[in-house]
Amino acid sequence: MEKENKKDIVVITGASAGLGRAIAKEFASHGARVALLARGKGRLEAAKKEIEEMGGEALTFSVDVANAEQLDAVASQVEEKWGPIDVWVNNAMVGVLSPVKEMKPEEYKRVTEVNYLGQVYSTLAALKRMLPRDRGSIVLVGSALAYRGIPLQSAYCASKHAVQGFFDSLRTELLHDKSNVRVTMPQLPAMNTPQFD
Template identity: 55%
Template sequence: MSPYSQSSRTIIVTGASAGVGRAIAHRFARAHDRIGLIARDEAALRDVQQELQAMGAEAEYEAIDVADADAMFEAAERLEQRLGKIDIWVNDAMETLFSTVAETHPDEFRRVTDVCYLGFVHGTMAALKSMRPRRRGRIIQIGSALAYRGIPLQAAYCGAKHAIRGFTDALRTELLHEGSGIIVSIVDLPAVNTPQFDWARAHTRNSPRPMGQPVQPEVVADAVFRVARRSAREYWLGWQTLTTILANTIAPAWLDHYLAQKAIAGQQTNTRLVPGREDNLDHPVTRLHRTHGSFDAISASRAPLVSGEVARAGSVIAGAAVFFALGALAARRQGR
């Protein structure tokens, strides 16, 4: 059992070797929580472990592929034995692919789905194995605005993020039926400045880039840390997330045409893609494991965080206000 304070929590983070997952591990470590790290690359995980230990946190890791269910369950049990009962589980592991559907191989679709969707399913099931007997705990799914609005060049990733929403909604209702105290939340993100754009497989003319202005991984980490103390079912981070989801709710056909015109070029730099560029779809790219990607110069260091329910209610109220204002204006014109 951990020698650390019993007031600290045991946090498990998947995809913890780089990007958002690494930043999340750092944020909880600063609160002196016990951190369990899960990802494929053992060398990168060892680096993160040493970073967290230098901050005074207890950290352990398991180098496994989240697409392997049995490996995930066994890793969770070993981490629990070393760190204590799991209080918070953060599903973050991801892979993406920049390619049109027509140019994507079925095996590439399968791999992205195995990691981005089934990896979340496996992680959630591992968390439940620890939490359900105690009827308490928190599961945080790292989602995306693309869980509501698919965009060109990322069909595999968008499909997986849509699937996570459906899976999480179903799970939440089952836990409510049980009367469980386990809280399940989704944090939907905008584009984030992580190494994904440097190591994602791409079948494009130019190298990938974030669509719009990305946020820094630390912005996400701070949001997840705050969500871990709240209980809403869903949170939207950043103006880009809010506007994307609400625009898709109000005018999806218009957004189809807008994205068709803007999102292909908007997700590519002006630099030609290097032939044979190493990517992380089938194996880790150890040298690129870091927290930030290549877009520090354009990335935001802060972003609003709101619950999805509040955002939707606000949009309904604003829409109703516009509707009644237009109606009143039309009535006045008719009365002239």
């Protein structure tokens, strides 16, 4: 009797639209089971339907990545349902297009919570499960703006600079520990996504 091929278990934040949805569909097209995380229930269900129409499997979770407890609970639910998480993609983001002089403190706070702390909290949830198994991959979705601040996007640029610093520290620690958990941070260019809506 042939052994059944194991399907990768993938968690994607910001999976309901734009890049996150495209990432989810790409993993599903290669047979992965995909856990879709985002705030908007309608878009989540639409993304799940697209994956199922492709013959894939998806779970949806309406969560705020700025809430560490919610992310940890989702990770537990995914593993209870499907087994160990193989890949975690941190893609959720928000932005505010505005000159610094017109930005409000709460706007900086929210962008930082989602774009930076959301990636940190998601990574912690993934590491909690991957490190004891000594396997797994974590993707922190970056931006060319992690290296260069531009006008009208100070909060976004600052958050991506912060993610880059976090990534560098984490990567160095994993290398030092000779861990088989992998981490990467692709730095993406501007893309035509719902970000600008």
